[in-house]
Each structure stands twice: as C-alpha cells, then as structure tokens.
Amino acid sequence: MKVVKRRNRQLTMERILRAMGEVMAERGTEKAGINAVAERADVNKVLIYRYFGGWNGLLEAYVQRGFFLSIFNEKFLETAPEAPSSETRSRLWSDYTIQFMQEFRTRKSSQELIRWEMTHGETELAQRLASFRNESFKNLINKIAPFSDYDPMAITSLMVSAVTHMVLLSSQNEKILDIDLHTDEGWVRLETAIRRIYAGLNIALERENNKKVSEA
Amino acid sequence: MKVVKRRNRQLTMERILRAMGEVMAERGTEKAGINAVAERADVNKVLIYRYFGGWNGLLEAYVQRGFFLSIFNEKFLETAPEAPSSETRSRLWSDYTIQFMQEFRTRKSSQELIRWEMTHGETELAQRLASFRNESFKNLINKIAPFSDYDPMAITSLMVSAVTHMVLLSSQNEKILDIDLHTDEGWVRLETAIRRIYAGLNIALERENNKKVSEA
DNA sequence: GAATGACGTTACCACTTGGTAACATCATTC
C-alpha cells in the first residue's frame, strides 16, 4: 500500500526534529545520524538536506528549540532574590543545584545532547553550545552571587559538573559506589550531600568573616 | 620498497595496543575503530581479529593493562593513614581528589576511555569497567572513611564526578564560566574550591558533633 | 628435508554512511 503524504513543510520539519530527539534519546549519540533520523521520521533524507542543510543544521535547529538550560536558569532567576542573605545563600544554591539535577534527569534527549557534545567538542557547533551555556551560568551567578569571597564560579562549575556527570552515569549504571541511581532513595542521598556541601561552605565563610571582624 | 616484517606475535600485539591508545587519545572515541587502529599500528586488521577476537577483545585487553585508577588508588592507600584524625581528614580527601584530578588530566587515553564508556554504557564491557572502578573506590573509602556521619560515598561520588567531568570538558572547551582550563591558574582555582568544600564539610561536621556532646 | 603450524597478506564480501542529481507531483498564482 502506498501512503500518500500531504505536502506540508512545517509538519515534516516538525516530524524530523521530533525524530531527532527520539533517536538521540533512544539509540544514543552513537547511532544517531542523518539516515537514522530520516528513517525514524519516515521522511526522505533528501528533505533533511533541503530544509536543514545537513547534520549540523539539523542539530542546531534541534538545539535551539530544545535545550532547556537557558529557560531553566531564567525561570529560577525570576523566583530567586537578587542578593541573598548569608542564611538563605546556601539554601538558595542547594535548591538551584538540586532543581537542575531533577530537571536534567527527566530530559533524556538533553542528556544525549550533552553526550554528543562531549564527543564532538572540536566542532564549531559544540563550541557555540558550550559558550551559550557558559553565558547563561555566568549571568545567573552574577545576579545571585554566593560566597563571593569563595570564587563562586569555581564552586558552581564543580557542582554543576558533578550533577551533570552523575545524571549521565545514571542512565548507564544502576549504581555508583553503593548509591542506587534507579531509586529515589539514591538521589535523595545525593541531594543531602549537596545541601551539606553548600551548608559547609556557608559556615566556613561566616567563620572567616567573623575572624576578620574580630581582628579589626 | 617492500618492508619485510619480522614475525613476532608479542611485538605486534604490543604495537596494536599502543596504536589503540594513540587512536583513542588523538582521534577521539568517535573515529576509533578496528580499521583505524590497524592502519595506525601498520598492522593487518586480520591480526587484530586473530589475536584479540575483534573490537571488544581489543578494548578489554587495552583496558586491563592501561587503566590507571586501580593503581592510583592503591598507591594512595599506601601513603595514607588508615583512620585520619578530624584535622587531617579534610586535608587527606582534598589531596586525594586533587591528585586524582592531576593524574587524570595527563592521561589522554584514559579520558577517551571514559568518553567511550559514557556512550556505550549498555555494553557488557562498559558495565564491567564501571563496577571495577566502583569496587576500587569503595575499598578506598572504607579504609579512610571521611565524614562517616556525612555519607562519604555520596560526597565522594559527587566530587569525583565533578573532577571527571571537568577534565573531560577541558580537552574541548578552553574555558568554563570564567575559568581558563588551559592555564595552571584555572586549575589552581578549582583545587582551591575543592579544598574549601572539604574544609567546610569538616567544620560543619565538627560543629554538629560538638552540639551533640553539649546536649548530652 | 618434509611436514606442520604460526605468522602475515591479499582480496573480497555485505552493509551502512553522507551526499547528490534527476525525476514526479501537487498547489498556487496569473
């Protein structure tokens, strides 16, 4: 039987992008390619070349509409106080990190995007993606700067890296050390650890400031 | 001109494994394949099938001899005190994390191995590698358990994840946030951040213990 | 010194990949 396909550029582009996400999420970054996407979308691959100009264009279009980080950060900024007090500071940053973790955990195709990026860092597109993220993070940190004496950029980059890597691991390994990443209990342990880390930083910083004051 | 190759199984196996490392480090996980390795080693690919039984066998052989983590951890255990005091505890773990970071940073092919693992998590070999690492880490933590009230497994896994991801990023992006990963200065900032995190945990934990004591 | 088996080579296979040209077909516009 021959299926007659309605001619509709918008719709086929949509289908292609959707298939792109599915392929990335399911098969992983390795088997993702123009042919796979075309097949999955049940669309002739020639159309991908026509509409997106090839793999890079496709990836870019996909990213622009799909990547959640900028939206996520903006949303967090809206609800967050601009200059947190010493008490709320560690709370705020724990919340941010944990929410980021939870959100990232649900976005399978975003995870695959990061995976792709990690193995294609030399490409121009990967670079742009990375610097895009960087700007978004820098913006966030500048607005609600935590631990300003404690190099917030370094700390944040470490914590975000930790969470990112952990989430990527979770889709491959059931456990890391004795932490079960396929149960909520495991993730709660990580959340607690994150809270403790930020809380510890807060305490240490306060203590240092007190020392400075008493010396003066 | 025809180069006559001496017949020597040991040596060609050696050459193949060496080429494996080079290919992984140079071209990255993407373009690594049997053909690439064979070409690089200037060895007929048939020999790879004969000696290693294909890609998986090759990878496994490569891993067994090459992966540094277990050796690294064992070495660290030798020089470290078994039950660190409260004062030396944060110092010890900072040192461990930082040394791990420095070591991992110099091992390009180990980095590519991890990259490979991150995109082939479903394979049996990747699973084995992961659980091998897990055991090594668990062993280490059990011996020099830090912050035993603070879920050391969760904290360690976060910190190691952070460092791992950071190093992987560094070979692709010049900067993360405003941290220049191609200069020592950037890495020193990260080291300082790591020290502060562990120190903060230490202080927080001490304070909690004091509270318990005074309550009793 | 013939036989044997380990080592290395040549040549090929089927299959997948990214990419393109040429074609058919529909929808709008004048």
Place this chain on the structure above:
DNA sequence: GAATGATGTTACCAAGTGGTAACGTCATTC
C-alpha cells in the same frame, strides 16, 4: 488552464565499516 515553484521520491554514488576466506611464507620439529 498553463506556468512555476515548492514538495516529495527514486536511484545512484564514493567511501568507509566490520568481518572472513584463501593464500603465501617463515621457523620449528621430527
């Protein structure tokens, strides 16, 4: 209702992949 351009299809290409059979060629052993 003819022209035209956007849409979808067929068929092909070169290049690369993993994998194998069949063939040489050397070294040892008896």
